[in-house]
Amino acid sequence: MKRTFRLILDCPDQVGIVTRVGEMITRHGGWISEAAHHSDEDSNRFFSRIEILADSLSFGIEELREKFEPMIDEYQMNLRLVDSATPKKVVLMASKGSHCLSDLLDRWKSGDLDCEISCVISNHTGMQGLVEWYGIPYHHVVIDKENKAPGFAQVEGLVDEYDADCVVLARYMQILPQALCEKYRHRVINIHHSFLPSFIGAKPYHQASRRGVKLIGATCHYVTEQLDEGPIIDQDVARVTHSDKVEDLVRLGKDVEKTVLARGLRDHLEDRILVHGNKTVVFS
Amino acid sequence: MKRTFRLILDCPDQVGIVTRVGEMITRHGGWISEAAHHSDEDSNRFFSRIEILADSLSFGIEELREKFEPMIDEYQMNLRLVDSATPKKVVLMASKGSHCLSDLLDRWKSGDLDCEISCVISNHTGMQGLVEWYGIPYHHVVIDKENKAPGFAQVEGLVDEYDADCVVLARYMQILPQALCEKYRHRVINIHHSFLPSFIGAKPYHQASRRGVKLIGATCHYVTEQLDEGPIIDQDVARVTHSDKVEDLVRLGKDVEKTVLARGLRDHLEDRILVHGNKTVVFS
Amino acid sequence: MKRTFRLILDCPDQVGIVTRVGEMITRHGGWISEAAHHSDEDSNRFFSRIEILADSLSFGIEELREKFEPMIDEYQMNLRLVDSATPKKVVLMASKGSHCLSDLLDRWKSGDLDCEISCVISNHTGMQGLVEWYGIPYHHVVIDKENKAPGFAQVEGLVDEYDADCVVLARYMQILPQALCEKYRHRVINIHHSFLPSFIGAKPYHQASRRGVKLIGATCHYVTEQLDEGPIIDQDVARVTHSDKVEDLVRLGKDVEKTVLARGLRDHLEDRILVHGNKTVVFS
Amino acid sequence: MKRTFRLILDCPDQVGIVTRVGEMITRHGGWISEAAHHSDEDSNRFFSRIEILADSLSFGIEELREKFEPMIDEYQMNLRLVDSATPKKVVLMASKGSHCLSDLLDRWKSGDLDCEISCVISNHTGMQGLVEWYGIPYHHVVIDKENKAPGFAQVEGLVDEYDADCVVLARYMQILPQALCEKYRHRVINIHHSFLPSFIGAKPYHQASRRGVKLIGATCHYVTEQLDEGPIIDQDVARVTHSDKVEDLVRLGKDVEKTVLARGLRDHLEDRILVHGNKTVVFS
Known part of the structure; x- marks a missing residue:
């Protein structure tokens, strides 16, 4: 390159x-x-x-x-x-689900994501050892259900401290505070586990199963104040049938989620995405 | 066979x-x-x-x-x-757009749809000659914007008269009366030009363009009293980019629409679809 | 436009x-x-x-x-x-199989292919009436198995006479003479019913079935002296399973063939394809 | 379950x-x-x-x-x-490329692959720490270019010792000895980085680039004595364009490789694959 x-x-x-x-x-x-x-x-x-x-x-x-x-x-x-010689600084945020995080780490180590991964922030500890094997700092930040403010203050402090160019919600199951999203406008990338605008909100695979759709999807988008309504970067789908239970949709969806998130992040890192209004131009 | x-x-x-x-x-x-x-x-x-x-x-x-x-x-x-030796009797309904109708006729003539096409009913006359070349009766039934009842009474009379097993809305741009849908419950097949449940209702490609999605879709479903909410038979998608205008979405969507409608109809003709609640089991 | x-x-x-x-x-x-x-x-x-x-x-x-x-x-x-205001003159060639021909005619009439269809040349007569319904001249040119030269001389005469910009082999099951391919170099478009370079030559679906592949494909390419080895314009695939017999592959393949051929032709008509060596640059 | x-x-x-x-x-x-x-x-x-x-x-x-x-x-x-309560014992073999190995390990840890991973055998050491983080034994077995027999004897010894039900070549870049393939007939799974039967043999992405294909693929198959000609389990493809260089094909291909290998392995683990002749029946 x-x-x-x-x-x-x-x-x-x-x-x-x-x-x-x-x-x-x-x-x-x-x-x-x-x-x-x-x-x-x-x-x-x-x-x-x-x-x-x-x-x-x-x-x-x-x-x-x-x-x-x-x-x-x-x-x-x-x-x-x-x-292009100045790699972007990326903060990855994850919860329990490891598929997106593990996938991004391997791509990064293989040289397929041109960035610096500043740290991983998680409200769980299960992946700490793996992240550290990659030589990346791991921060366990508890988000207390009753009082989320201190946790998110800590998150914001870390993101600021690392001077992050970009925050990736790699199946981070918490909703970021609006102020943080605005501060890092068009720099916080989320992967939503549905083909937006279908199944906005919680438990999209359950919603998909109830509706009886024949394809499930995932959507990579910039996070804005409106949950799941930010500018779409990339989407993809996988075929399902009547015999797939919710847990099958969850499993099949993982492949779509990690692939779409990685594609979207790569486009972001290469400055291929321009946002206008609530839409994106992606020069890929 | x-x-x-x-x-x-x-x-x-x-x-x-x-x-x-x-x-x-x-x-x-x-x-x-x-x-x-x-x-x-x-x-x-x-x-x-x-x-x-x-x-x-x-x-x-x-x-x-x-x-x-x-x-x-x-x-x-x-x-x-x-x-299987008794072909189903199918009534096709179409408006101006010819892609689904033309596609179904060629599949039928080529032996890929095992049915009898009883007639085509349309509120337009543009395709009459082509339909008749296929040896199929063509009925032009005007649907008067101000008074739709007489037109739909004529439609229902024709469907009854031909003793139709199945009615296919091949991009028929009118909403069938609820009574007709109930009479032919799970036998009226529609193709909706979006990936349901996204973009229910009118002008889905315009909605898709405004939302900035990166895939467009089409959904084949049984028609029920709830518009665009009947049991889904099949769906598919096509990739689009920021450079595709609404008219490009319309054009690219046609390929998805005709393919998905034909697949859904074929499954119906081969009795591969069982409806339960608002979902389908498709043994394909 | x-x-x-x-x-x-x-x-x-x-x-x-x-x-x-x-x-x-x-x-x-x-x-x-x-x-x-x-x-x-x-x-x-x-x-x-x-x-x-x-x-x-x-x-x-x-x-x-x-x-x-x-x-x-x-x-x-x-x-x-x-x-762009001067539509290209296209000669369509077809045999018995009607799916590509019928598909191209509907696209053309719907305004999705910006060209003039000069005529259809076929070694069969089955589609004559339909082609003429579209207002397009139909030429039945018999290719005699024992002596193909006179037939192809007639074909070449027609293509010359219509001053064709482009010849489309819409599942034309004869091999064009080399001289004709060279005369209309990079202007004769073929659809091959396999994912080239797999299954070059005759009966690719039979070959695919014997090999037990899980996807079948179609390839749109410019015809050169080397059969099925010209520059590839576009390709696509469809999923198949062990339960699909050769006749199912043939049927499922038709959808891929007609879609890929139409996409390739559209790119050609819009001058989006540049050939270099045996490869194409497609600015789509 | x-x-x-x-x-x-x-x-x-x-x-x-x-x-x-x-x-x-x-x-x-x-x-x-x-x-x-x-x-x-x-x-x-x-x-x-x-x-x-x-x-x-x-x-x-x-x-x-x-x-x-x-x-x-x-x-x-x-x-x-x-x-189903007796998990199969799987030996993973890998070389330098980590994408398939890393992907399988995460799926396994997430509970999406119902098996025991007995060990990883590799002719490189780069992934040793990560494999061990997953609690899996790692065996570095050098394959000497000039004298491969001792290395493969060691491999065979390990596979035997672990009493493997299945050997997965997760981008293992060495050709297994014929005797080993026969001993574990229909139990050695390989991922080939092309859409077989296209581009058999070495450097398929280079071959694909030279031919100018518009889709690249990967094929999961059982290994037999004929290199890359064993029964196909699963295949998939990804779209590429003229602007993708060989290194882009390699990168884009990784996603296809790891997804197809994981699907094939899962079908194998659930005993969904029956081999007859050189083909598979896959009850998925």
């Missing part, structure tokens, strides 16, 4: 944006290794993600940012520049 | 049902070519579908039915016996 | 191509509505497809082509410019 | 087998909780798998076996009786 600078931007659509951006890059010898654009007709908004080989420029990312300053004003751009 | 008698039954679960049924069949030399069973633990109910080669018995389906009479009482069975 | 000029090009990769092309378009007020690029690292070759809104330019496609002339030389480009 | 006795049998097909077997079970009060049958028309062979609730019988599995003795002779049956 060659080092790149990732340019992610959105702005009101108009003629010539791609070219202006391209000119700026080319003028300085920048080699574009990947580029994707999207014009949303409903909102008349333009979205773009461009990867520039770092070696092809004679200066660094800060100077590149400065060069784009005038364009930001002119086009009313939201613009981010990200150095 | 060898001629078979299909035995479809459900009853409270208890020891020995399969064996008792099997004994009855074997005692008369019946060759079981296919058998499937299901015990529903929640309702403690047993479901079974058995195909017996007609040639292996020395008598006909009526006599076979008589032999099962005592068992029906003893086990409080719902029991149906169906002769 | 707004009218666009599609610019499709490939050339040796180097810095600044996208920008140079973009500058040329922007300089003349061209509005890029869609753009996709690909750099193939193995061959160090660059591929691009750009759609420009025709209305945004003050001149026509010929003048646009002229403006690109110098760049073609400089960058050793293969460059095509296509007007 | 209630304890059951699993009856797995195959024999030449004839009238009344199911009933005779059912009578035997019912006569002794046996409650059949699950039953599946298959008649293979080509070979005229009958296959069956029946689960009987252990509690419903007044005797154990040995006595049940004795009761079936006469039937075995009469029908020339292969018959196995398995107690």
Whole structure:
């Protein structure tokens, strides 16, 4: 993987944006290794993600940012520049269910998730030894049913302390406080165990079983104040039949959950996701 | 396809049902070519579908039915016996959209749907010539927005007259009167253009686009008094992205709709579907 | 669908191509509505497809082509410019099996395939009436087992006469002469009823059944002199089980065949496919 | 999961087998909780798998076996009786790639694989600590390129010593000696990283990339003397595009590999797989 600078931007659509951006890059010898654009007709908004080989420029990312300053004003751009060589810091949160956590850890160790895993926070201790085998700090933070505030204060303290770029709820069975979600807006990724918007809320596999659906699903989304209603990043499904009991749905669903969460996280880590309103543009 | 008698039954679960049924069949030399069973633990109910080669018995389906009479009482069975040599009579209903209708007609002509298509009823005339090329009567029944009763009376008259075993709403964009649905309970099959229970009601692709889902779906179900809430027969999905506009969802959805409707109808024609409560057992 | 000029090009990769092309378009007020690029690292070759809104330019496609002339030389480009308002002329070829033909005709009539269907050529007559109902000329060309040359000469004559942009083998069960394939290189699209490169050659479903595979597939590809070895455009699969006989594979495969062929044809009609070597770049 | 006795049998097909077997079970009060049958028309062979609730019988599995003795002779049956309460002993073999191993270990710990994992054998040491965290013995057995015999003798010794019911090659990159495969016939499960029969042999993802396929796959199969040609248990695929390099295929393929291997192993552990010739009947 060659080092790149990732340019992610959105702005009101108009003629010539791609070219202006391209000119700026080319003028300085920048080699574009990947580029994707999207014009949303409903909102008349333009979205773009461009990867520039770092070696092809004679200066660094800060100077590149400065060069784009005038364009930001002119086009009313939201613009981010990200150095692929700076891995994002990720905090994983999990409860008892180990499938997503175990899956992410193996992907990370195998080099398939380009990030630093700062720590794992859990309200259970069952996976502590495994997490530590991976060389990752494990924090057991009890969430007291009667008084959740202290527990979540501790969680927030840890996330802040690790200076997390991203928080992944890897089947963390607690609802995060709204303030925390807002502080880390579009940086908290959840996996919901249903094909949203079906079966919002608790026990979706039980709901699915009662409704008699023939496919179950999972949805990776950014967490917002509205539970299970944040911008969807990715979804997938698995086939079930009348002979599958709730516990079978739970088991079959795990494969979908872990795969979809890992795909969504990977897209996030590679800065492929742009949020607008309650929807995502995913340049994958 | 060898001629078979299909035995479809459900009853409270208890020891020995399969064996008792099997004994009855074997005692008369019946060759079981296919058998499937299901015990529903929640309702403690047993479901079974058995195909017996007609040639292996020395008598006909009526006599076979008589032999099962005592068992029906003893086990409080719902029991149906169906002769595979008697094709079901199907009434197709369609509006402007031709993809499901055209698809079903080709499958039927190719021998992949074992039924008689009694007629097509439509509130539009665009497909009349094509339907008639297939040698099938076409009835144009206008549904007047202001006064739907006369139109639906005509529809019901036709369905009755053709003595339909099954009515297929092949993207028929009108809501059938409740009385008609009840009269043909579990024999009216609809294709809804969403992954139910998501996006119940009108314009599901518009709803899907607004929600920003990453998969769209279609659901084949029996029509009941509750719109889009009948027992689900089959479902499937297709992947979409941020770059797919509503019209793309509509187009991509067509493939899912026609495939799922055809699968569901085929299962119905082969008596593979047993309804209990609002769910289906599908022995496919 | 707004009218666009599609610019499709490939050339040796180097810095600044996208920008140079973009500058040329922007300089003349061209509005890029869609753009996709690909750099193939193995061959160090660059591929691009750009759609420009025709209305945004003050001149026509010929003048646009002229403006690109110098760049073609400089960058050793293969460059095509296509007007989306000029539908491609497609010749469909079919044998007895009707599923792909019927499916394509309905898609075309529904407006989902942007082309002109010049004619259908078949070595059978079963579908003549249906094709003519669609208002499309039907040519029955017998291919004599003992002497195929005259039949194929007639086929070639028709394809030439209709000035076809594209020939679609919609389950046409004859092998086209090599000369014809070369004449219409990368313009003859076939659907092979297996997941290539598995089960090359005759009776792939029989081969699949013998091998005991758990998925069957279909492959849409450009026809080249090597049977079933041309560049792959699209593929898909369907799940099968031990209980599916060869005739079930054939039936289940039809759904995959017609869906994959239609997707591949649509990509071809929208000039989304670039061939290099024996592979395709598909900008979908 | 209630304890059951699993009856797995195959024999030449004839009238009344199911009933005779059912009578035997019912006569002794046996409650059949699950039953599946298959008649293979080509070979005229009958296959069956029946689960009987252990509690419903007044005797154990040995006595049940004795009761079936006469039937075995009469029908020339292969018959196995398995107690679901006796977990199978599984030996896992792995090389450097950790995704399948890590996935199976988490499934096992989560209770989704009903077996005993006797040990892990590997020609690498990277995963030793993780395996031991799960409380499973780890054996590092070097396979010397120049002289593989001693290594494989050690492997065979371990498999014998642990009295393994089943050996799982979880991306074990060595070819097992033929004698070992024959000794554990239909009990050595491999995951091949292609959609067999495509891309038999080494580096299938490189082969797939060269051929330009649009789907990659994985195949779980029993190992036989013919490399990659044993009976297929399960397969699945994932979509790829021209922009996916070989390393992307490798990464995307991992998800398919681990999911398919786990499904196949689960079916094996539940005695759902019957092999005949080079094919499998999978009662799932």
